[in-house]
Amino acid sequence: MNAEIQIDSYLTALRLHLGPLTIAEREEIVKEIAAHVRDSAEESGTSVEAVLARLGPANVLAAQYRDGLLIRQASRSISPLVLLRATLRLATKGVFGILVFLVGVFGYLIGGGMVLTAMLKPIFPANTGMWFDGEGHFMSSGVLFPPPGSQAHEVLGVWYIPLALIVGSLTLLFTTWAIRTSLAVSQRWQSRL
Amino acid sequence: MAKTRGVIDEADQPDRWEAQLRKGAVEMAALASLWRGRLYGLEIIRFLENHSRLALAEGTIYPILSRLKAEGLLTSEWVEAEAGHPRKYYSLTETGRQRLRVMAEAWMSFSSGLTELLQPVFEVQETTR
Numbered sequence: 001m002n003a004e005i006q007i008d009s010y011l012t013a014l015r016l017h018l019g020p021l022t023i024a025e026r027e028e029i030v031k032e033i034a035a036h037v038r039d040s041a042e043e044s045g046t047s048v049e050a051v052l053a054r055l056g057p058a059n060v061l062a063a064q065y066r067d068g069l070l071i072r073q074a075s076r077s078i079s080p081l082v083l084l085r086a087t088l089r090l091a092t093k094g095v096f097g098i099l100v101f102l103v104g105v106f107g108y109l110i111g112g113g114m115v116l117t118a119m120l121k122p123i124f125p126a127n128t129g130m131w132f133d134g135e136g137h138f139m140s141s142g143v144l145f146p147p148p149g150s151q152a153h154e155v156l157g158v159w160y161i162p163l164a165l166i167v168g169s170l171t172l173l174f175t176t177w178a179i180r181t182s183l184a185v186s187q188r189w190q191s192r193l
Numbered sequence: 194m195a196k197t198r199g200v201i202d203e204a205d206q207p208d209r210w211e212a213q214l215r216k217g218a219v220e221m222a223a224l225a226s227l228w229r230g231r232l233y234g235l236e237i238i239r240f241l242e243n244h245s246r247l248a249l250a251e252g253t254i255y256p257i258l259s260r261l262k263a264e265g266l267l268t269s270e271w272v273e274a275e276a277g278h279p280r281k282y283y284s285l286t287e288t289g290r291q292r293l294r295v296m297a298e299a300w301m302s303f304s305s306g307l308t309e310l311l312q313p314v315f316e317v318q319e320t321t322r
Contacts, residue, residue, distance in 0.1 A: 031271075032234060032255060032281045039235045039280070040251070055252040064256035072263055 003048040007037055010052050017062030021069060029065060075183040080108050083179045090186055100182040107175025114168030117143050118161045129154035215247060221300065222247050223257055224266065224285065224293040231270075231284040234258060258283055266292055 011030050018026045033055070040051045055061060067089060074086030087104045090097030120143050121128040130141035131152040139152050147154075156163060226232060226240040238254055241247045261267045266289035271279040285293065 028281075029255070029259070031279075035278050035280050036234055036251070036255070038278060039233075043235070051251075054250070056250060061252040061256070064253070065259060068256050068260045068263070072260065 003041070006048050006052060007034065010037070010055075010058050013058035014062055017059045018065060020066055025069075033061070071183050071186065075180050077180075078176055080176075083176065083183075084108070086183055087179055090183065096182075096186065100179060100186075104175060104179045107171060107178065111168045111171030111175060113142070114164045114171065116168075117141075118164035118168065121158070121161050121164070129160050130156050219247060219249070219253070219257060220261065221293065221296045223254060223261065224289055224296070227267070227283055227285045227289075228293065231282040233272075233280040233282050237283070261289070265289075 011034055014033060015026055015030050018029060021029070037048060037051050037055070040046070040054075041048050044051075070086050070089055074082050077083060084101070084104055087097065087101040091101040117128055124143060124145075127145055127147045128143045131139040131148045131154050133139050134151050134153075139148060222241055222245055223237060226237045226244070232240060234255055237258070238249055238251055241249060241254075258267065258269075262269055262283070266286060267283045268286055269281050269283050272282050273279050
C-alpha cells in the first residue's frame with residue numbers, strides 16, 4: 001500500500017511539472033512512467049523507492065520532457081519571443097547556449113532597430129539617415145536627436161528607407177535562421193545520461 | 194574566446210569527456226536497440242545495459258524516446274500485457290531505419306579512422322609493460 005502511495009505522489013509531482021504540455025501528452029508520459037516503475041520494481045524485486053530514486057526527481061524528469069518540447073517547437077517557429085525563450089533555456093546549460101542567446105539578442109536588436117529607423121525616416125527626415133564627415137569618413141547612422149552638426153552630410157536621402165528595411169530584414173532573417181539551426185543542433189547535444 | 198576555454202575545461206576532465214561521448218551515442222544506441230523489432234522503455238534500458246556499456250540513468254531514456262518519436266524516427270503503440278497494465282512499445286519507422294543506417298556508417302568510418310590513429314598509443318603501452 002505504501003508503495004502505491006509513493007508511486008502516486010511521484011506521478012502527481014510529474015504531472016504537475018509537465019504543466020506546459022497538452023493533457024494528452026502529459027497523461028501518456030505519466031502512464032508510461034507508471035508502467036516503468038511497476039515493471040522495474042517487479043522485475044528486479046527492488047523496492048519502489050529504489051526504482052523511483054533511479055528515475056531521478058520528478059521535476060528533473062519533467063524538465064527533460066519540457067526542454068525537448070520547447071526546443072522542438074522553437075526550432076520550427078519564427079516568433080522572436082518563442083526563439084529567445086528557448087535560447088534562454090539553452091543558455092542555462094552552457095557556453096554554447098549563452099553564445100546563441102547573445103547572438104539572438106543582438107541580432108534582433110540590430111535588425112529590429114534598423115527596421116524601426118526606416119519607419120521613422122518619414123516622420124523625422126532630418127534626424128534619420130547615414131552621415132559622413134567632410135573627408136568622407138563614416139560618422140553615424142540611425143535616428144539622432146539633434147542631427148549631427150554642419151560638417152556632416154547625410155548621403156542616402158529617401159534611399160535610407162529601402163536600404164534600412166532590406167538590411168534590417170536580412171539581419172532579422174539571419175538571426176532567426178541562426179537560432180533555429182543552433183536549437184536543432186543542440187537537440188542532439190541535450191540528450192543527457 | 195569563452196568557447197575555447199570551455200573546450201579545454203572539458204578536455205581536462207576525462208570523466209566529463211567520456212560522459213559527453215556517451216551522450217552523443219545514446220540516441221543512436223536507442224535506435225539500434227529497436228533494429229530487430231519493437232521494445233518498451235524498460236526493455237530498451239536493459240538491452241543497452243546488456244549490449245553496450247551505456248548504463249543509462251533510467252529516467253533519461255524516456256524523454257529521448259519521446260523526442261525521437263516527435264522527429265518521426267519512432268512510432269509507439271500501447272499493448273496490453275499480462276502484467277496487468279499496458280506497455281508502450283516503440284518501433285523504428287522507415288525514416289528511423291534510414292537515419293540509423295546513415296549514423297551507423299558514419300560511426301563505423303569515424304571509429305575505424307580513430308582506431309588506426311590511436312594504434313601507436315597502445316603499442317607504447319605494450320612495450321613499456
